[in-house]
Amino acid sequence: MGGEPPLSPPEAAINRLVLWNVDLTLVDVTLVSRDAYADAFRMVTGRPLVKLAPAMGRPDSEIIFETLAVNGVAVEDHHLPRFLDALTVSFADKHRRLAKDGRMMPGAGDALKAVSRLDGVVQSVLTGTIKGNAVHKLGAFRLDKWIDFEVGGYGEEVYPKATLLQVAQGRAKAKYGSAFTAGNTVLIGDSTRDVQAARIGGAGMIAVASGRSTAAELREAGADIVLPDLSNASEVVAAVARLTTLS
Template structure:
């Protein structure tokens, strides 16, 4: 007999080739605001409290039309640059008591996370939001990802997605598409946030869905093709 033979009767070299082509375990990343949750009412309430406490007028109705980028980006529209860090600290302190209870899960959110688990995969949340605030939202709404990574935006999200070997990233903003592309992940975009389907496609989204209700079926097809 020539060559080493594995216990199952396959040559070791063949097993090595098979192992090298096996797909990595499924990992799916999700954005939080306006992807998994509708946080507009909670964010608006927090901005109203911030405005009342600082005396700075803030149009909370306008604020919630552009949810996605980091908090400091929005605060810079209302506060001088030197006051933004203190305003951000104050906003984050106000957030738990004003934003968690009014926010709701978006249609298909729980089912989408469950779909990842049903396929033996890991679901992670990668968000620009302050991580403790994100965790409060998820716990309140009974959405249980494996990992939550906060304070990342656009291409910086790609770093976390690569670290966790995510094959798919789901988001509602062109910044989320940029994060997916930076990680080499499939970009699945939903139109539940501030960006419409055309904007998301032009940014490079691979798949555009109206909302997350269509995601579990898409994911099952994606995983079947990946395993074929």
């Protein structure tokens, strides 16, 4: 009695960073996204949207600029921030439709849960989607509980995706105190743009052929591991473990 309380065991070091692409890797909410873009376009320009620029793994900021251009709008400095704000409002208004009109990609929930059990892992997102909308997309399917959104990279940040990957690594280091490099960072995505980002930015790459890029295209782009989808959770975990080293 009267002695010092026992010391709590130290928390395990966070020294593995897994970054997930969102659209067509974890969820498919294409219909809701298109409607949100149409509403946002009308809010910003006062005109109906005629043509939406294809996503193709690109950030919202890039899609916005091209969409304005192909619809004959002379782009000015105020357009991007106004469009991003409008897209956030429009998407939030439609968030109840996400689970109804969208879908979780096969195996996504089990894969996130299984990867979370790896020693020293933190999971976040590297996505072309703006942050608030990424939270809505994953929250609609209860996938958000596995994600630390603070250390991710998002579509409102006007950087190439490879640079955004390095930004995410820096945020993870600031929060968790470990250095994140190509040796302990993995990107999981479905497009050749994701593969290019991993190769340039410095991360291992697990590509899933669940989007618009074929398995052959993903291999040719330089993915370390190509999976048909996320339906085999143990296969996903083994791939992450193979591509990361604990320091």
